[in-house]
Structures are given as structure tokens and as C-alpha cells.
Amino acid sequence: MAGNVKLSVAGPGGAAVADKRIACQDCTLFQLCLPLGIGEDELALLDEVITARRSLKRGEMLFRGGAPFHAIYAVRSGSLKTYTIMQDGREQVTGFYLPGELVALDAISLGRHPSSAKALESSSICEFSFQDFERMGARVPGLQRQMLRVMSRELLNDELLLLLLGKKSAEERLAAFLLSLAIRFRQRGFSATDYNLSMSRSDIGNYLGLAVETVSRLFTRFQQDGLLRVERRRIRIHDIDRLSLLAGDTALSGSQRIDSAEVPQSER
Amino acid sequence: MAGNVKLSVAGPGGAAVADKRIACQDCTLFQLCLPLGIGEDELALLDEVITARRSLKRGEMLFRGGAPFHAIYAVRSGSLKTYTIMQDGREQVTGFYLPGELVALDAISLGRHPSSAKALESSSICEFSFQDFERMGARVPGLQRQMLRVMSRELLNDELLLLLLGKKSAEERLAAFLLSLAIRFRQRGFSATDYNLSMSRSDIGNYLGLAVETVSRLFTRFQQDGLLRVERRRIRIHDIDRLSLLAGDTALSGSQRIDSAEVPQSER
DNA sequence: CGATCGTTTGATAGCGCTCAACCGTCGTGG
DNA sequence: CCACGACGGTTGAGCGCTATCAAACGATCG
Numbered sequence: 001m002a003g004n005v006k007l008s009v010a011g012p013g014g015a016a017v018a019d020k021r022i023a024c025q026d027c028t029l030f031q032l033c034l035p036l037g038i039g040e041d042e043l044a045l046l047d048e049v050i051t052a053r054r055s056l057k058r059g060e061m062l063f064r065g066g067a068p069f070h071a072i073y074a075v076r077s078g079s080l081k082t083y084t085i086m087q088d089g090r091e092q093v094t095g096f097y098l099p100g101e102l103v104a105l106d107a108i109s110l111g112r113h114p115s116s117a118k119a120l121e122s123s124s125i126c127e128f129s130f131q132d133f134e135r136m137g138a139r140v141p142g143l144q145r146q147m148l149r150v151m152s153r154e155l156l157n158d159e160l161l162l163l164l165l166g167k168k169s170a171e172e173r174l175a176a177f178l179l180s181l182a183i184r185f186r187q188r189g190f191s192a193t194d195y196n197l198s199m200s201r202s203d204i205g206n207y208l209g210l211a212v213e214t215v216s217r218l219f220t221r222f223q224q225d226g227l228l229r230v231e232r233r234r235i236r237i238h239d240i241d242r243l244s245l246l247a248g249d250t251a252l253s254g255s256q257r258i259d260s261a262e263v264p265q266s267e268r
Numbered sequence: 269m270a271g272n273v274k275l276s277v278a279g280p281g282g283a284a285v286a287d288k289r290i291a292c293q294d295c296t297l298f299q300l301c302l303p304l305g306i307g308e309d310e311l312a313l314l315d316e317v318i319t320a321r322r323s324l325k326r327g328e329m330l331f332r333g334g335a336p337f338h339a340i341y342a343v344r345s346g347s348l349k350t351y352t353i354m355q356d357g358r359e360q361v362t363g364f365y366l367p368g369e370l371v372a373l374d375a376i377s378l379g380r381h382p383s384s385a386k387a388l389e390s391s392s393i394c395e396f397s398f399q400d401f402e403r404m405g406a407r408v409p410g411l412q413r414q415m416l417r418v419m420s421r422e423l424l425n426d427e428l429l430l431l432l433l434g435k436k437s438a439e440e441r442l443a444a445f446l447l448s449l450a451i452r453f454r455q456r457g458f459s460a461t462d463y464n465l466s467m468s469r470s471d472i473g474n475y476l477g478l479a480v481e482t483v484s485r486l487f488t489r490f491q492q493d494g495l496l497r498v499e500r501r502r503i504r505i506h507d508i509d510r511l512s513l514l515a516g517d518t519a520l521s522g523s524q525r526i527d528s529a530e531v532p533q534s535e536r
Numbered sequence: 537c538g539a540t541c542g543t544t545t546g547a548t549a550g551c552g553c554t555c556a557a558c559c560g561t562c563g564t565g566g
Numbered sequence: 567c568c569a570c571g572a573c574g575g576t577t578g579a580g581c582g583c584t585a586t587c588a589a590a591c592g593a594t595c596g
Binding site: 437478481485500 | 551552553554560561
Binding site for chain 1: 593
């Protein structure tokens with residue numbers, strides 16, 4: 001993409017970095033946020049919708065469940081988890097978000113956030129005003145089109161996850177989870193076989209519907225079987241094929257399921 | 269509902285009916301398909317997108333997994349199930365669809381249907397050309413807006429279902445499922461406490477991640493506990509409050525979670 | 537250096553699956 | 567009209583997977 005980052009101005013007061021804006025074209029992750037089907041000029045327009053850029057430190061909240069919904073967020077760097085608090089007080093992790101993925105899509109219909117979002121590590125986030133976004137959608141057909149696609153993709157992922165939780169064993173779940181991360185990392189240009197988990201065992205277990213102890217045991221078992229090497233939160237996958245096999249076939253979760261093969265994109 | 273249903277055509281019966289079109293305004297369920305925010309004139313426009321009306325008999329397919337995606341479907345009467353075939357041959361039920369609910373939203377991103385859809389009983393279906401729909405979306409902002417909301421809602425439901433499958437016991441799952449049906453039926457003007465299941469025990473178990481036997485046992489237990497009466501596929505709920513309690517709190521699934529209380533709808 | 541949190545490992549028990557048999561209902565054909 | 571078979575549903579017995587309880591360990595941080 002373009003060479004230099006064109007910073008345009010400061011917004012409302014806040015921490016120094018937080019309110020800097022950068023042009024969308026310069027966002028290397030942009031193609032992942034709302035890929036394809038948007039022309040040069042439309043891209044420039046999209047810039048207008050970016051309300052703010054926020055920096056979060058590990059453990060900081062992006063938004064809280066129940067809060068009114070105004071914006072959609074795109075992860076630029078770092079990672080988030082979303083979760084809800086059940087009425088019995090327990091926490092239920094509903095998703096993990098990597099760079100290039102959109103957060104808060106599930107808040108549109110109710111007009112408030114059904115879940116909370118918290119940074120798993122230092123992260124940088126783009127904030128889109130949804131109102132502006134919709135207004136612009138009227139002028140730029142490609143934008144809303146793309147949005148529908150992104151949401152549909154999300155739906156698809158949820159379905160896969162549903163299948164995972166409904167039908168798969170603990171082993172299959174964890175394998176599918178690790179595989180999902182691998183695929184998502186690869187799509188972002190990172191290594192698919194060597195990455196760091198930004199979430200705790202507890203988060204993983206919670207997300208996959210497993211006890212922490214089970215997750216831990218599975219990690220050691222996978223390691224004993226020579227599938228991978230795990231050291232603290234560092235994952236080194238040795239035999240990704242066997243891992244895929246273990247996962248059943250479901251790539252699962254997050255935000256994409258498609259590998260290199262072909263770019264989705266309906267008929268056009 | 270409205271006084272007379274202006275039948276533009278013959279009843280069930282044969283193939284004859286399949287390609288007849290009726291005006292959208294006459295669809296009592298229309299408000300449920302794409303509720304709110306659409307004016308009179310826009311409504312008329314929407315009529316154009318309705319490609320066809322199809323009648324399915326029990327067991328007939330609406331579309332098959334893998335087939336290219338061209339249309340979105342709205343259930344007018346009857347009910348459907350969607351499911352995928354896992355590579356080991358087993359079937360995984362991914363959803364049940366009642367009148368007023370939209371099917372195939374998950375196909376948009378890939379351009380082909382990730383799952384198959386089959387009629388659980390005699391059903392009548394509206395078919396929207398997605399291509400036309402998108403074209404029209406450019407002219408009618410409210411349309412795409414509404415579509416985003418519907419999809420967001422769907423996302424929300426999937427999240428609830430995830431929570432269900434990840435964290436809830438068999439008992440809670442079935443309770444939540446029955447409750448979900450109750451709520452959805454009520455929204456459609458049917459009785460919430462007295463309805464027929466159009467799906468088999470096997471479908472229910474498959475959907476909820478439970479063995480058929482477990483579902484069966486739970487039904488009899490619920491009945492012994494005075495929660496409800498079940499006779500074949502007829503469900504009579506006696507103590508819906510206790511059922512809610514059992515369900516944990518999750519209304520779950522299908523297509524709506526909101527009860528009478530208030531109509532969702534973002535800020536506006 | 538002690539406290540706390542995240543992780544691992546072990547022992548035990550229970551929920552829900554599996555296997556198996558039986559029953560009721562329905563559709564079909566003699 | 568009844569026999570039959572098929573299918574869906576119910577019920578029972580046993581076991582395996584995974585949660586739970588318990589404890590110790592390692593890392594991080596004040």
C-alpha cells in the first residue's frame with residue numbers, strides 16, 4: 001500500500017496516541033476488514049467513517065455489555081475477546097478477534113452491545129461510526145454489499161462453531177481451535193505453525209466449553225503425541241495435517257474458514 | 269390478523285401453484301421477515317424481488333449444500349430445518365425455521381449454500397433474488413439497513429446457542445429449546461404454551477448436541493415434574509416460568525430473543 | 537521474598553452416550 | 567380388514583469422557 005502514514009489531526013482530548021487518525025488506504029489490514037469490491041474513490045470515502053483510533057492495554061475494555069451501540073470496531077493490532085456475563089455470574093467467552101476482524105456486529109439489531117469486549121494484549125482499534133457508515137452505505141453500494149458478506153461469513157463461522165460444540169469431543173475442539181488460529185494467522189501473513197496465544201487456558205476452555213484442566217491435559221497430550229510443542233503460550237505446530245485430521249475437518253471460528261484456495265465472493 | 273386473505277390462486281395441490289406470485293403487502297408475515305423502517309412505496313418495490321413462491325411437501329429439499337447461491341428464502345408457512353453433512357457422513361442440524369424467518373443468510377459470503385434445507389412439513393416459501401435485492405438495496409437504503417439488522421439478530425442468536433451448547437446441561441438445553449419455540453410461536457400469534465413440534469426427537473437431539481435417548485428421557489422427566497405434557501409431538505407447557513428457570517435464562521435460538529417488551533431497533 | 541494468578545497433574549465421580557430391546561403408529565399391500 | 571414392516575419413540579443397563587475437587591508448581595509482580 002502507500003508508503004507513508006498520513007496522520008490527519010487530533011480529535012477530542014485523550015491520551016496522546018489514541019485520537020490520531022490514519023488514512024484507510026494505509027491500513028495494511030484494510031483488505032481484511034472489508035475486502036474487495038470497493039473502488040479507490042469509495043475507499044477514500046470510507047475514511048470519513050473512521051471516528052477514532054483507540055489504543056487498549058491488556059485487560060482494558062473496548063465496550064461493556066449493555067452499553068448503547070454506536071460504532072463497529074476493527075482490530076488493527078493485538079487481540080480481543082468478547083464475552084457475556086450469565087445471570088449466575090459466570091463469564092462466557094463468545095469470541096476472539098485478531099487483526100483485521102470486525103467486532104460488535106452482533107450489536108446492530110438490538111442497538112446495544114450484547115457482550116463486552118476486552119483487550120487480551122496491547123491492541124490498537126479502529127472505530128467506525130455505524131450511523132455514518134449506514135449513511136454512506138446509501139451512496140456507496142459496494143460498502144453495504146461487503147458488509148453483508150462479512151456478516152454472512154460471521155454467521156457461517158458461528159455455524160461451524162455450533163457444530164463443534166454440539167458434536168465434537170474435547171480433543172477435536174482444541175485441535176479445531178488451534179487450527180483456526182493457524183489459518184487466521186497465515187491469512188495475516190504470520191506463521192501458521194508458530195504463534196503465541198494471547199488468551200489464557202481458562203479463556204480457551206471457556207470458549208470451547210471445556211474445563212481448564214481438560215485444556216491443559218490436552219495440550220500435554222498433543223505434545224506427547226508429537227503434534228506440537230507448547231511452552232507457556234507459545235505454540236509450535238509440528239504436524240498440521242494430523243492436527244487437521246484430529247479436528248475432524250472443521251476449520252472453525254473466528255472470522256474465516258477459507259484457505260488460500262479461492263477467494264469467496266458471490267456471483268458478481 | 270387481517271380479515272381476508274386475498275388468495276391469488278389455488279391452494280396446495282400440485283405443482284401448479286409453485287410459480288404464482290402474491291403481493292408482499294398481503295403477506296401477513298412480511299413484518300417479521302424484514303420488519304420496520306420500510307415505507308409504503310418501498311414495500312411495493314420489494315415485491316419485485318420476490319422471484320417465486322414455492323410449495324414444499326414434508327421431506328422435500330429447498331436447496332442442497334454446495335449449490336450455488338442465488339436467492340434468500342422466507343418461510344411463509346410450515347417449517348424447515350437446515351443441516352450440513354459432515355465428512356464422516358453424519359448429519360448436523362444447524363437450525364429450524366418458522367414462518368417469517370429468513371433462510372440462507374449464511375450463503376451470501378461464499379456464494380454457495382453451506383448447508384441444505386429440507387421441509388419438516390408442508391411449507392410455503394418466498395424466494396428473493398439476492399442479486400435483485402442488492403441492486404434494489406442501492407436505491408432503497410432502508411432495505412439494506414434492515415437486512416443488516418436481521419443478520420445481526422441472527423448473529424446474536426447463534427451466540428446464545430453457542431453459550432447453550434458450551435455451558436449448559438442437557439436439561440437446560442431442552443428447556444431453552446422449548447422456550448425458544450414458545451416465544452417464536454407467540455410472536456407469530458400462535459399459542460406459546462400449546463404447540464406441535466414439526467421436527468423429530470432425533471432432529472432435536474442432533475441440533476442440541478444430545479442423543480435421541482437423552483431427549484426422550486428429558487421429555488418424560490419434564491412431564492413427571494409437571495412442567496409440561498407431551499404426547500407424541502404435541503407440547504403443552506404447564507409451567508412456563510419454571511421452564512424459563514430451568515433454561516437458565518437463555519431464550520436461545522431460531523430467530524428472535526426479544527419478547528413482547530420492546531422492539532429492537534438501533535438508535536435512529 | 538511472599539502473594540497471587542495461571543498452569544499442570546492426580547484422583548474421583550457423574551452426566552450423558554452407547555448398545556440393546558421393546559413398543560406404538562403409520563403406511564403398504566395382500 | 568388385517569398382517570406386516572419400517573420408523574420413530576421410549577426405557578433400561580453399563581461405561582467412558584470430561585467436570586470437579588484437590589494440591590503443587592511456576593511465573594510475575596509488588
